[in-house]
Amino acid sequence: MNSSTLITLIDPRLELISDARHFYQQGWMVGTAGNLSVRLPDGSFWITASGRSKGELEPGDFVPIQPNGKVEQPSPDLKPSAETAIHQVLYDLFADAMSCYHVHSVEASLVSRFVKGDTLPLPPLEMLKGLGVWEENPCCSMPIFANHLQVSRIADEIKERFTTTPPQIPALLIRDHGVTVWAPSPKTARNYIELMEYIFRYMVAARGVGVWGVGE
Template identity: 40%
Template sequence: MHTQAAKLALIEAGAWVAQQGWVPATGGNFSIKTDSGFVVTASGFDKGKLTPEQFLELNSEGAIVAGSGKPSAETALHLKLYALCDHAQCILHTHSVAATVLSRYIKGEQLQICGYEMQKSLSGIQSHEETLSIAIFDNDQDIERLAQYVAQRHQTTPIRHGVLIRGHGLYAVGQSVQETRRHIEGLEFLFACELERIKLEGRQ
């Protein structure tokens, strides 16, 4: 994808994500793989009102080659996910209530979901009877170290649709902006359903 087209696609995606309430304040960060490297959001901007000037252009090694502003510390995790997931062309990182709360409530290393028709919104999932597993990682301010943890787990549990960072949010991946948006929407619906189910079970 050309750099300018990538920026416009992320601006549109940011407006949509913000409308859902999934990137409060200046939270979240977005990226796309381009013909020459990557385009990523600069830190500290409202993701619902992005402009072309609020992006950084990176080369294939991850070095900044154009743009002003400060790169998010989490850029390193984006680059690691691209390196691990051959299919990944776009990564959208969001901070929804459901994803954040579930990632703290579930004490294990996986959020497992089964029985919902909406699972079929995720690439490769053919039935509600399949078990969808989303890896959960403890939050770490050392992003390079967190990226290494993700890489180690990927060797045994390959990342397909995204990962959860405990108390932080979702990193959704896809083969295009459109697929990543679909993955976010499907996952957020499933997260909300699971959160409601847990609440109801707690009242019994």
């Protein structure tokens, strides 16, 4: 076991800090946008605090959330991300999910407007293999949810839809907002984010030159 792995096992927040800094440098977590979380063996999870720059996170910039969704050690100076309810419902729905990442990129917002409906067809790219789609010329799509001011409403709609119609890939879009992924580990969640952002960039570029498009 190398030293970096040992540190992550001691405090999983350190890996989230590193990933947040990487996403910030990519322009996907500008300002205080986005949120990251990691679930612990007891079902509780750490999530980034609201209003913190993702390029300058420290271990103290995370809030512990109990398995039932309640905030541990509430503090007036440290509030959990406004989208904690979304992380909570994804952990409840997917037993193997141990990390949940949400970032904001220009491309994610753009592709969410490529269709009027609640499902976005994805191009049959090789990158989909990294998201678990092992098919030749796959027909794959991802769900889109409306961006309500009341985040609990988004979480309720995710729960209702995924309970009856499980997603093809571990990712969802919130219209005009950003992408959320869930994964068995922070490392895998980071990979998923990078893969999704590659696909979004491809879609935007392809639409611009008329190579590939999606229906209404």
